[in-house]
Amino acid sequence: MARRPKTIITCAITGAIHTPTMSDALPYTADDIAGQAIAAAEAGAAILHLHARKPENGAVTIDPDDFAPFLPRIKQATGAVINISTGGSLRNTIEERIAPARRFSPEMCSLNMGSMNFSFHPLAKRYDSWKFDWEKDYVENSDTYIFRNTFRDIETVARTLGEHRIKFEHECYDVGHLYNLRFCMDAGMFKAPIFIQFIFGILGGIGPEVDNLVFMKRTADRLFGDDYRWSVLGAGGAQMPLAATAGQMGGNVRVGLEDSLFLSRGKLAGSNAEQVAKVRRIVEDLGCEIATPDEAREMLDLKGGDRVEF
Numbered sequence: 001m002a003r004r005p006k007t008i009i010t011c012a013i014t015g016a017i018h019t020p021t022m023s024d025a026l027p028y029t030a031d032d033i034a035g036q037a038i039a040a041a042e043a044g045a046a047i048l049h050l051h052a053r054k055p056e057n058g059a060v061t062i063d064p065d066d067f068a069p070f071l072p073r074i075k076q077a078t079g080a081v082i083n084i085s086t087g088g089s090l091r092n093t094i095e096e097r098i099a100p101a102r103r104f105s106p107e108m109c110s111l112n113m114g115s116m117n118f119s120f121h122p123l124a125k126r127y128d129s130w131k132f133d134w135e136k137d138y139v140e141n142s143d144t145y146i147f148r149n150t151f152r153d154i155e156t157v158a159r160t161l162g163e164h165r166i167k168f169e170h171e172c173y174d175v176g177h178l179y180n181l182r183f184c185m186d187a188g189m190f191k192a193p194i195f196i197q198f199i200f201g202i203l204g205g206i207g208p209e210v211d212n213l214v215f216m217k218r219t220a221d222r223l224f225g226d227d228y229r230w231s232v233l234g235a236g237g238a239q240m241p242l243a244a245t246a247g248q249m250g251g252n253v254r255v256g257l258e259d260s261l262f263l264s265r266g267k268l269a270g271s272n273a274e275q276v277a278k279v280r281r282i283v284e285d286l287g288c289e290i291a292t293p294d295e296a297r298e299m300l301d302l303k304g305g306d307r308v309e310f
């Protein structure tokens, strides 16, 4: 039997959905983002997907100056691949959203493959009081957001960041996004192997059922053949169950407090590293080996940690 490829664990450390009220573990100071990212890498994450937060109140920020205090610290302490989000806060232009990646030229960046509703407003009902002023409005008003990722936006990201030889984490929240990606590949925007993050359970995207994962994978097989690697992100309670399914199917997995604040049903995770350790156990129990950062670099054809600008 052919050897199974190793499993790449991505950990998304803080994101732009959850707020400090929702969990004391959600990192938002540079010290905490760096510390949790380093611990996640030590626990087995080969790729660290990073957003920034304002250190005084945890608000989402895409100011490159807010990434500057933690990127070099993470690089110096780990060999992990650093992936900078271009998702922003759902309120920014694409030029603003790619500013951190342009400045720091990481090995990887996220690239969202379609425009959509992207809402987490139901979370607001769970809290009577909030730690910081901005949180309630931010969460409640997410039912008015359109997450804009037009073909022109995608082309801008591909052209601007492609010059930096950045590899993209193509975030696909529904089957149509796979077809958008095929169209962009045919237009010459991306080079194989591409890396697709199948995303399930975001309100506005496809639901977190195993049937949907099988369908996304089958569709991607048809559209991309051997030209792609894939990973699974299940939002909220779907995180670990879908990671286990992806592990069984030979895929890669993404965890982290950006995607779920929980370790298991009703139990908040104490840190990102706890989630990484758990998914690592699951993957290893299934008979798979996890990939080191250098193995992930080879599998995804990355430019190398010595070619970043931080």
Ligand code: KMH
Pocket (backbone or CB within 6 Å): 012, 015, 016, 017, 085, 086, 087, 088, 110, 111, 112, 171, 199, 202, 235, 258, 259
């Ligand atoms: N929070 C994830 C569902 C991005 O950073 O570009 C999507 C995400 C977007 O990771």
Ligand code: ZN
Pocket (backbone or CB within 6 Å): 012, 015, 016, 049, 051, 085, 087, 110, 258
């Ligand atoms: Zn993100």
